[in-house]
Amino acid sequence: MALFDRLKDGLSKSRQTMNEIFYLGGEVDETFWEDLEDTLVMADMGAEVAFQVADDLREQAAREGLTRSDQIRDALATRIAKEFTRKTWDPFIYLPSCVLFVGINGAGKTTTVGKLAKVANDQGIRCLIGGADTFRAAAIEQLEVWAKRSGVEMITRKRGADPASVCYEVLERAEQTNAQLTLIDTAGRLHTSADLMNELGKVVRVTRKRATCKVFVVLVIDATTGQNGLSQAKEFNDALDLDGIIITKLDGTAKGGIAVAISHDLKLPILRVGVGEKIEDLQMFNANDFARALVGSTEGV
Numbered sequence: 001m002a003l004f005d006r007l008k009d010g011l012s013k014s015r016q017t018m019n020e021i022f023y024l025g026g027e028v029d030e031t032f033w034e035d036l037e038d039t040l041v042m043a044d045m046g047a048e049v050a051f052q053v054a055d056d057l058r059e060q061a062a063r064e065g066l067t068r069s070d071q072i073r074d075a076l077a078t079r080i081a082k083e084f085t086r087k088t089w090d091p092f093i094y095l096p097s098c099v100l101f102v103g104i105n106g107a108g109k110t111t112t113v114g115k116l117a118k119v120a121n122d123q124g125i126r127c128l129i130g131g132a133d134t135f136r137a138a139a140i141e142q143l144e145v146w147a148k149r150s151g152v153e154m155i156t157r158k159r160g161a162d163p164a165s166v167c168y169e170v171l172e173r174a175e176q177t178n179a180q181l182t183l184i185d186t187a188g189r190l191h192t193s194a195d196l197m198n199e200l201g202k203v204v205r206v207t208r209k210r211a212t213c214k215v216f217v218v219l220v221i222d223a224t225t226g227q228n229g230l231s232q233a234k235e236f237n238d239a240l241d242l243d244g245i246i247i248t249k250l251d252g253t254a255k256g257g258i259a260v261a262i263s264h265d266l267k268l269p270i271l272r273v274g275v276g277e278k279i280e281d282l283q284m285f286n287a288n289d290f291a292r293a294l295v296g297s298t299e300g301v
Contacts, residue, residue: 006275006283007293011256015296018043022073022296032069033058036076043257043294044226049264050257053079077288077297083260084287087244087269091181092116095125096213098171098182100204101246102236103220105188108248108274110139112220113185114146115282116272120181121150128177130170130184131156132163132203143185153177163187163199164206171210182213197239204240216243218271223250226258233262242266248274251281256294 008015021035033054040050056079057072066072091097101109113129120127129147133139137159147154155170167184174182186203208215219236221229236242245268247259263270270285291297 004289004293006281007250007273007289008296009251009275011250011293015294018073018295022069028061028067028069028072032072036072040257042255044230044255044261045257046227046230046261046265049083049260053083073295074297077291077295080260080294081287081291084263084285084290085267085269086287087271087285090271090284091214091216091218091243092120092271095180096182097180098174098184098207098211098213098215100167100184100186100207100215100217101220102186102200102217102240102242103188104222104232105136107188107220107222109133109188109220110142110146110185112246112248112272112274112282113143113183114150115279117146117152117183118150118279119282121152125181126177126179127152127181127183128170128174128179129154130167130182132166132170132184133187134159134161134163134166135187139185139187164203167203167207168210171207171212175212197235201239218242218244218246220246220248221258221262223247223256223258226255227261229258230261230265233266233268237266237268242268244269244271246270246272246274246282247285248282250274251276256290259290260294 018039021039037050037054041047057075060075091099101113103109117127117129129152131140131143131154134157140156155173157166170184204217217240219233219242245262247270250273259270272282273285274282
């Protein structure tokens with residue numbers, strides 16, 4: 001199944017409400033515009049973005065004589081795609097690089113690291129995994145399973161070890177093995193805990209100081225958390241100066257508008273999206289495909 005089709009399946013919850021206002025031949029009147037604004041807000045896009053998008057479409061409809069709802073749907077997909085911050089650098093492609101994965105517990109960091117390691121190894125990229133989540137024993141065990149599955153070496157320490165020192169050791173090993181891509185899983189942090197965020201800041205500083213390649217800090221967000229995910233992203237970005245976002249669990253219950261809100265509000269690129277459990281379901285993000293899947297447009301944007 002192509003990524004666009006998987007996205008359509010995953011974003012079905014958001015699109016159900018869209019379908020109610022975009023029925024074929026529907027009249028574009030004031031009620032339509034009000035319903036569109038409400039629908040975009042309910043899709044977790046955020047009021048500011050929703051109202052701006054709707055206002056721009058009003059002007060476009062008047063300027064271009066768009067009178068049918070199906071015409072507005074295609075224009076909406078094009079307009080939403082423009083809200084995403086475009087990536088200028090992909091740390092999983094432009095190598096060598098080191099990527100620190102951060103986020104709250106349950107967002108999918110460890111699984112994401114494992115999937116990316118498997119993809120890299122399959123592509124012949126020398127990859128190294130670092131297990132810096134030393135607070136949760138299950139995280140190390142889970143990452144070890146992924147390391148074996150992907151055929152990638154993993155460096156970690158026993159439970160309770162200082163995560164910054166783990167990162168230091170991982171980078172030393174990366175130099176010894178000429179690793180092109182180093183992926184480091186960090187412990188889940190509550191974004192509301194200043195102490196934990198400060199500790200994570202230390203991990204980032206140590207890693208950047210020790211590394212001889214560019215270091216990226218990537219936040220992994222669970223799409224099903226909705227607007228709370230935006231709050232998380234803001235706190236992590238303020239504390240760590242993020243380089244990008246990976247959004248997981250876009251496969252059934254999520255309202256996909258949160259991806260628009262996070263990328264727009266924080267001016268951060270979305271690097272990958274997860275639309276299922278399989279390795280191939282973690283895909284490169286494409287703004288046009290995502291916007292089309294979100295609103296149900298079949299036209300290219």
